[in-house]
Amino acid sequence: MTWVAGADGSAYGVTNLPYGVFVHDGREPRIGVRIGDFVLDLAGAEAAGLVLAAGALGRPTLNDFMTLGRPQWTAVRQRVTELLTDVAHRAAVEPLLVPLDEVRLLLPFEVADYVDFYSSEHHAGNVGQIFRPGQPPLLPNWRHLPIGYHGRAGTVVVSGTPVVRPSGQRPGADGPTYGPSARLDIEAEVGFVVGVPSPLGAQVSVDDFTDHVFGVVLVNDWSARDIQAWEYQPLGPFLGKSFATSVSAWVTPLDALTDAFVPAPEQEPPVVDYLRDVPHRGLDLRIVVEWNGERVSEPPFATMYWTPAQQLAHLTVNGASLRTGDLYASGTVSGPERGQVGSFLELTWGGAEPVQLGGGEQRTFLEDGDTVTITATAPGPDGTTIALGEVTGTILPPR
Amino acid sequence: MTWVAGADGSAYGVTNLPYGVFVHDGREPRIGVRIGDFVLDLAGAEAAGLVLAAGALGRPTLNDFMTLGRPQWTAVRQRVTELLTDVAHRAAVEPLLVPLDEVRLLLPFEVADYVDFYSSEHHAGNVGQIFRPGQPPLLPNWRHLPIGYHGRAGTVVVSGTPVVRPSGQRPGADGPTYGPSARLDIEAEVGFVVGVPSPLGAQVSVDDFTDHVFGVVLVNDWSARDIQAWEYQPLGPFLGKSFATSVSAWVTPLDALTDAFVPAPEQEPPVVDYLRDVPHRGLDLRIVVEWNGERVSEPPFATMYWTPAQQLAHLTVNGASLRTGDLYASGTVSGPERGQVGSFLELTWGGAEPVQLGGGEQRTFLEDGDTVTITATAPGPDGTTIALGEVTGTILPPR
The missing domain is CATH 3.90.850.10 (Fumarylacetoacetase-like, C-terminal domain)
Incomplete structure (x- = not known):
């Protein structure tokens, strides 16, 4: 159960949480996670100390984050799940949610081969x-x-x-x-x-x-x-x-x-x-x-x-x-x-x-x-x- | 004719001047040009104002320099030729020559496709x-x-x-x-x-x-x-x-x-x-x-x-x-x-x-x-x- 309106029961509930890279409001491209019809700004979340990923979430592609490895991937996913389910975090996290229809989505990673x-x-x-x-x-x-x-x-x-x-x-x-x-x-x-x-x-x-x-x-x-x-x-x-x-x-x-x-x-x-x-x-x-x-x-x-x-x-x-x-x-x-x-x-x-x-x-x-x-x-x-x-x-x- | 010893008449004279990326003396990888049995440190040359290339010569691969385009490529080549042929430049340039047998050569560019x-x-x-x-x-x-x-x-x-x-x-x-x-x-x-x-x-x-x-x-x-x-x-x-x-x-x-x-x-x-x-x-x-x-x-x-x-x-x-x-x-x-x-x-x-x-x-x-x-x-x-x-x-x- 998430406190994000409309997400529970959708195909983008808290058990999904896919990663992407988005542009919003003329700011630099940044990493986000989709929850319902919103994107959680993970760059903002990391900058605010809400999630830790060695600074990799502040980048314009997923590559640096993907280099960190499975223990870090799992830890970040668990933390994001906490942030989106525990109402104690709502006040801090809600300002980091951007409506999906206000963002432009970019190629999420730089393709190597x-x-x-x-x-x-x-x-x-x-x-x-x-x-x-x-x-x-x-x-x-x-x-x-x-x-x-x-x-x-x-x-x-x-x-x-x-x-x-x-x-x-x-x-x-x-x-x-x-x-x-x-x-x-x-x-x-x-x-x-x-x-x-x-x-x-x-x-x-x-x-x-x-x-x-x-x-x-x-x-x-x-x-x-x-x-x-x-x-x-x-x-x-x-x-x-x-x-x-x-x-x-x-x-x-x-x-x-x-x-x-x-x-x-x-x-x-x-x-x-x-x-x-x-x-x-x-x-x-x-x-x-x-x-x-x-x-x-x-x-x-x-x-x-x-x-x-x-x-x-x-x-x-x-x-x-x-x-x-x-x-x-x-x-x-x-x-x-x-x-x-x-x-x-x-x-x-x-x-x-x-x-x-x-x-x-x-x-x-x-x-x-x-x-x-x-x-x-x-x-x-x-x-x-x-x-x-x-x-x-x-x-x-x-x- | 170049003032660099041994280069004239070799297959790496001033009409050649190929580009590479080298490591020397534990410093960061940098771009160089081969002349005879030496490598001219182009990162050093650009830092000293001897050649201008929008800072691209200070990078660890040729990619940024290669993006600049033919007029810039030709201008840099002409300038490097001047530096290596006009004895007036010798005093400034000679300290930037590194013996080839003291360097380690790296992959010179990041391969895209x-x-x-x-x-x-x-x-x-x-x-x-x-x-x-x-x-x-x-x-x-x-x-x-x-x-x-x-x-x-x-x-x-x-x-x-x-x-x-x-x-x-x-x-x-x-x-x-x-x-x-x-x-x-x-x-x-x-x-x-x-x-x-x-x-x-x-x-x-x-x-x-x-x-x-x-x-x-x-x-x-x-x-x-x-x-x-x-x-x-x-x-x-x-x-x-x-x-x-x-x-x-x-x-x-x-x-x-x-x-x-x-x-x-x-x-x-x-x-x-x-x-x-x-x-x-x-x-x-x-x-x-x-x-x-x-x-x-x-x-x-x-x-x-x-x-x-x-x-x-x-x-x-x-x-x-x-x-x-x-x-x-x-x-x-x-x-x-x-x-x-x-x-x-x-x-x-x-x-x-x-x-x-x-x-x-x-x-x-x-x-x-x-x-x-x-x-x-x-x-x-x-x-x-x-x-x-x-x-x-x-x-x-x-x-």
Whole structure:
């Protein structure tokens, strides 16, 4: 129970408390925690001595705070919970609450490296069927390791940032042509944000996941399928992805997701030792994709074949170091049903089966002016339901 | 002519003047310029009012200086040239010269995003022949666009950093096995360092190359061929590359390379408009690869099919933004002859033809303890020859 009006019973009650960075009233960007429809100014709270975090809360990104490590993350969360639940603190804390509709939310952390995995069996299988019909949908390596690649960290943008339709080379009957992408798509994903770094040459074990990962964001990995199809062999996606990747403005701390862990799908054949996580756990995040306000899909994150702990262990098995701010995304989340897919490529089966939106509009891929919003909920502590921060974006015409 | 002893006639005379970051005498890291066998302390020079650069020379990386843009880069270079050639400045400047063998060189810039291209026709053709014998060596897209992908920025290390042999999954007869890479290789490349950023959604034209690119480094893109072969489909190289990428400690400014531009190979079929650079120019950098001190290859950078201006235009054609510190590498540099290849994969033709090193030792791929050093020279201003900073590394056993 919190004394903040309207927060109890909402998906942003005291069991949630995601972190973000906001601008208000012309002041410097600062860290805040969302509670109900308010943002608690943590920079102000630390300056007033209400919470202690080595000065890290007074910074314009979460990076310094995320470097501190799990004991400090948990201590700050406990203290913030006290401040928002014990009425004795109300007089001191209430002036630090800012209405959400008065703030502008910024990219909450400086992205170090961005890695994108490909860990949904249903997504990889659908893509295989669409692009390689008649062949085995999964490539031979897929069940042995979490396939991934590096994306462009510099074009990770915060939810709400408009996305200019990218141009590039697309395949044509008489060779490639240059022009705006005609197959602009989304990928609904979940991203994991690294707080605690690791040294070059060392491996991070599956057991050390919660020591390194601070929290979770929702991700829309916008994808230009025509550009991607022409460029991706043999070195993988490049310009088909690098124009923009949107993340939610709120980072949900892992401490808010302790009740969301569920057994992950069984893996067959058995994985090699460094990928064996016991317990083998995924997260029960229920994602919703809205296209121009219409709910078109509900991807279940619990169906992911590879878990975030396995992804982290794989990412570092070759000795690659971690930096604070590293972001690794799950890959498109798709469940077994057509109404559970995380891309429009799958929803329209390669563009062959348009979907009907409200007002009789039909869509295959994204049109200029379209808006896509991805949200998610999860079982929170104490029987509550918590929301992850939404990630939304609107397509602008090509320049 | 410089008054610095021993510099005239060396490959680090006043027509070269590369930038680096060094530590000396326990003081904070600072920016310096190499002249002969000395480093000119530019932080000290700026503090003494001998050179003006908005305070950017007092920083521990080149990033702030690189943000200033070409007019400032050229002005600082001209001023440093004056200081080192006009004996009137000798008394003030000489105390700022530090012997090279007393300094430790650091990574000269903070890497924002790292992109690796694949722009040598001979390299791509060799790889095609080795891995897809009997098929056309180049894929259909290769002559239409400079193929590239994102690498891991966080594991870019400065020359001299030891490289721990990476472990991971390698393909085996009965499925993948885990262990140290048995096919550890190099890739001799040239890297371009972005100084001036560009906004998201905008394209950078081929004509704007010199406005954005500050300078050049030598790159060794260490590659574990067995890990790469198993993981790379369908999303490209990941752990086979991400354990370490070495760059030279010295960044050679483009202003030192004005005489090194030469016509690039003719492109057929003609490229689409955004890739048409007039003049179509590459750089006459003559690379040397030494394996345990033995010269094994001399890759000619002038043979590269795609030019750095084309690579930059391609990288941004989809609206991807540039940040200060972005590094994009050419891809392995290989000429038409076996003695001109930039990887040991090619030098030993997939490991089938071992090379003979000094003392009767034979090699296919890298053994623990091996050292690889890549150097390069180029035609400098006024008929001089200038050296690019070397990039060297020694393989350590797996942990």
